[in-house]
Amino acid sequence: MVAASEPEFEQALNELTTSLGPFLKQNPAYRKALAVVQIPERIIQFRVVWEDDKGQTQVNRGYRVQYNSALGPYKGGLRLHPSVNLSILKFLGFEQTFKNALTGLSMGGGKGGCDFDPKGKSDNEIRRFCVSFMTELSKHIGKDTDVPAGDIGTGAREIGYMFGAYKKLRNEWVGVLTGKGLNWGGSFIRPEATGYGVIYYVEHMIAKAAPQYSLSNKATLVAISGSGNVAQYTAFKVLELGATVVSLSDSKGALIAKEGTGFTREAVKRIGALKLKGGSLEGFSGDGEYTYHAGKRPWTLLSKVHIALPGATQNEVSKEEAEALVAAGVKIVAEGSNMGCTAEAIDVFEASRKKGGPHAVWYAPGKASNAGGVAVSGLEMAQNSQRLSWTPAEVDAKLKGIMAECYKICLDAGSKHSGEDLSSGNVLPSLLSGANVAGFIKVADAMKQQGDWW
Structure with missing residues (x-):
């Protein structure tokens, strides 16, 4: 039983339990695994x-x-x-x-x-x-x-x-910690991994659901929240590919690029240096190209946005903010943060997806879209065990492969286990359901084979 004083955990458990509903109805034996794994x-x-x-x-x-x-x-x-x-x-x-x-x-x-x-x-x-x-x-x-x-x-x-x-x-x-310095056991691409991985996952979503908003298109508007490691490298990769970054934020407020412009790589670097010194975006000087909004998050401040990438902390997108994103024309929402959207915000995005059609929003949960960080941590562990170091190109290629496979797993499980009728082809599979069910099945099967439930 979950204590009332554990709201974040209860939210995560409820999300998983809801996603598993159709699967557990067809496979009731796994209910015991759910009771144990929580x-x-x-x-x-x-x-x-x-x-x-x-x-x-x-x-x-x-x-x-x-x-x-x-x-x-x-x-x-x-x-x-x-x-x-x-x-x-x-x-x-x-x-x-x-x-x-x-x-x-x-x-x-x-x-x-x-x-x-x-x-x-x-x-x-x-x-x-x-x-x-x-x-x-x-x-x-x-x-x-x-x-x-x-x-x-x-x-x-x-x-x-x-x-x-x-x-x-x-x-x-021994490799007991990951994220180490490059000259003492660290891995190339580790600082960049979460942000880069989000974009590698999103590229697959775009290809299937919204090819008109390719990240190679400067007209594609990408809203990012946060200004730490994840947000910075998400922004860097978007800019490298050619799309436009329209927002960043911190705990005190949001920084929005003026209409018709976007953040430059140099601006993101300066913001990174500012945050490293403990500064606030309020103190960022962008020569009038950006507007700071104290006490705000980006989501209600944008009249037009195509891709939204929450990259700050948990529950940073509310129901009202999700509705504002839908009204602004968002097509893809993928979390760089863990559980970045409230349950009510996810309901807004999932309801839009279920309606289908050209205005549908496709949502990816953080447990899938931001898995790149821990994936490269796992690659760092492998390098430490072998006492070797892979090149940046080798690590980046492995990261791309892992994110591609993660997307495929979520897409396949969402198509198979969501309990929705997708035969018309007008409705996209639920990546939320797919990520939760696929991850659960893999863990539950291993636990059963090891005698943790029966």
């Missing part, structure tokens, strides 16, 4: 005591949710943000389990983090925090047990400090 194998909670630059003791709550290991070692990021709690980490670990299944790689699902806020902290404070955090976490992870990665608030600096602490504590060099 409970984490293990939850670890611990205190993190560290010293700030004034010599004062600070304490935070640290967590690791080891959700499911049927397909491989637990795999999922470490989030450092004041909002971190068990509900958010359970939802993320639950989603990660099925996302990892869709990559085709040998990875289970997990998530962790701490309610520590890296913003405004000195390098020394962050280093001391990371050493304290890893002192406890190191007892519960390992290259064949649990391999964490970065997430919100956990970038290359934090991964470096944590890896150094683990190496000293355990006296071993």
Whole structure:
């Protein structure tokens, strides 16, 4: 039973359960698998005591949710943000389990983090925090047990400090974290992977549903939210292909390109540098080419948009914002963030899809469309195990292949298990249903073969 204090987890569980309805009706034995898979194998909670630059003791709550290991070692990021709690980490670990299944790689699902806020902290404070955090976490992870990665608030600096602490504590060099530096076990394309992967997935959606909005067409308008790693590399790839990026955002507001223009690669680079220093988009100077809207997200600020890519955090698109996107002519919505759309927003997009016709919106859930990040993390693990490094072109080619296969899996499962009549050819299959059912079946079958349900 889900506690009332776990709204994010309850939302993720309800989404999966709803998607599985037609499949479970035809395959009732799998109901037992659903009952088992929704409970984490293990939850670890611990205190993190560290010293700030004034010599004062600070304490935070640290967590690791080891959700499911049927397909491989637990795999999922470490989030450092004041909002971190068990509900958010359970939802993320639950989603990660099925996302990892869709990559085709040998990875289970997990998530962790701490309610520590890296913003405004000195390098020394962050280093001391990371050493304290890893002192406890190191007892519960390992290259064949649990391999964490970065997430919100956990970038290359934090991964470096944590890896150094683990190496000293355990006296071993192993690929226990992903997102490492290139000259000490990291993989090419890892920083870019989530953003690039979103675009590789979306290209398949466009080819089937909206070829007129090819990303090689400058007239194609792409709205992106967020301004961190995922949003930046999503924007870079869109610009590389030739389409127009019309928005970025952060927790304080949205930055919108003036009509008839778009973000340049140089502008995105400057925004990345600004965010790295802890700045806000409010302080971005774009020579009058962009308008800042305090307290707003991009979705209601655009009169015309063809592709919307939420890339900030969970539940960043509401029902009203989804309706605004539909009114603005959006054709494709794909999440770069995890559970970026509220349940009510998804209902708006799915209702539009079911109507079919030229104005239908096709929605892809984050567990499919943003799987590129963890896919390249899995490739980093493989390189570490073999003590070798693949070239950027090799990693990028593997990422494209993984995202193509992920799309195909979701499309096929959505066509087969959604319970909808698609015979007219006027209605697109549900990628939401496809991602949930395909990921669930793969995990459930492995669990059954390992004796976890019968």
